[in-house]
Amino acid sequence: MAILCEVAAPFVANSAVADTEIIWPVSLHADSCLRCQARRAAMAKTGRELKSMASEQHPAPKDLEWKVMSSLEGDLAVSRSWKKPVTLTAAALSMIVAVVIWRLRPRAHN
Amino acid sequence: MDPSSVERSREQELISRAQAGDRAAFAALVREHSDMVYTLARRLVGDPHLAADIAQETMIRAWKALPKFRGDAQLSTWLHRITVNTAWTQKKRARRHTGAPLEEVGELAAPVDIDNPEFAGEIADLRGRLRDALDRLPDSQRQIVVMKDIHGWSHAEIASASGISVTAAKVRLHRARARLARMLEEE
Numbered sequence: 687m688a689i690l691c692e693v694a695a696p697f698v699a700n701s702a703v704a705d706t707e708i709i710w711p712v713s714l715h716a717d718s719c720l721r722c723q724a725r726r727a728a729m730a731k732t733g734r735e736l737k738s739m740a741s742e743q744h745p746a747p748k749d750l751e752w753k754v755m756s757s758l759e760g761d762l763a764v765s766r767s768w769k770k771p772v773t774l775t776a777a778a779l780s781m782i783v784a785v786v787i788w789r790l791r792p793r794a795h796n
Numbered sequence: 797m798d799p800s801s802v803e804r805s806r807e808q809e810l811i812s813r814a815q816a817g818d819r820a821a822f823a824a825l826v827r828e829h830s831d832m833v834y835t836l837a838r839r840l841v842g843d844p845h846l847a848a849d850i851a852q853e854t855m856i857r858a859w860k861a862l863p864k865f866r867g868d869a870q871l872s873t874w875l876h877r878i879t880v881n882t883a884w885t886q887k888k889r890a891r892r893h894t895g896a897p898l899e900e901v902g903e904l905a906a907p908v909d910i911d912n913p914e915f916a917g918e919i920a921d922l923r924g925r926l927r928d929a930l931d932r933l934p935d936s937q938r939q940i941v942v943m944k945d946i947h948g949w950s951h952a953e954i955a956s957a958s959g960i961s962v963t964a965a966k967v968r969l970h971r972a973r974a975r976l977a978r979m980l981e982e983e
Contacts, residue, residue: 696974736945746834747848754855
């Protein structure tokens with residue numbers, strides 16, 4: 687009987703969740719087997735639980751809207767506001783430092 | 797006018813404005829649907845971080861495709877389809893990175909979040925066990941159970957969203973439910 691129950695199990699599970707009749711010839715065994723009936727009842731409950739999960743919601747991450755809208759702008763909106771001035775200042779500073787180093791370099795005396 | 801039709805006409809107005817390029821209107825739509833999209837993404841892939849990425853990409857895809865949205869279906873249904881497609885693409889990407897077969901990617905990407913206090917109290921009851929079992933299903937099987945048994949899609953809709961035949965969708969659903977039953981029984 688246990689082997690028949692195992693063969694019937696996938697069909698019992700499917701019919702329980704879908705709320706349909708168990709297909710023939712599996713029903714010949716499952717309809718009269720207490721174990722299969724218990725399985726069907728448990729899986730029918732699971733099916734109802736799955737349906738009720740449709741109304742349940744996980745809150746989206748708080749920064750989702752910001753990330754989406756930033757992506758639509760191309761680069762991240764925040765980075766654009768400071769990236770250019772910082773890059774220009776860094777370039778100007780490194781040029782000044784290079785000139786100072788060049789002027790202060792030790793020279794060979796003739 | 798009943799509240800739902802007021803809501804629908806407000807959404808329709810936001811859609812029209814967003815289709816004309818109004819980003820503020822689109823931001824309002826994102827705000828309204830982000831929980832729904834994130835929830836579906838999380839159910840489809842299990843992992844909350846990956847779900848956040850999928851939700852973000854879904855919204856970006858929606859913005860790009862919005863001019864083609866004709867309003868035949870509800871916006872939420874349309875977003876559902878984009879979310880499923882995006883999750884499918886992410887799964888393929890994950891497969892390329894891990895080298896794992898498609899069926900196994902879900903098992904690699906879906907940790908069971910037992911330590912999370914949000915789930916600790918629920919894990920004992922059926923919903924907790926069910927969520928745990930869903931997380932452990934391979935991606936393709938989990939997706940089909942989510943689409944059919946949670947969201948009530950037809951086999952044809954599932955087949956179209958997943959890029960498989962209706963018969964394949966039925967077979968996959970049959971296997972997924974059988975596996976889910978087995979998992980719940982083993983616990």
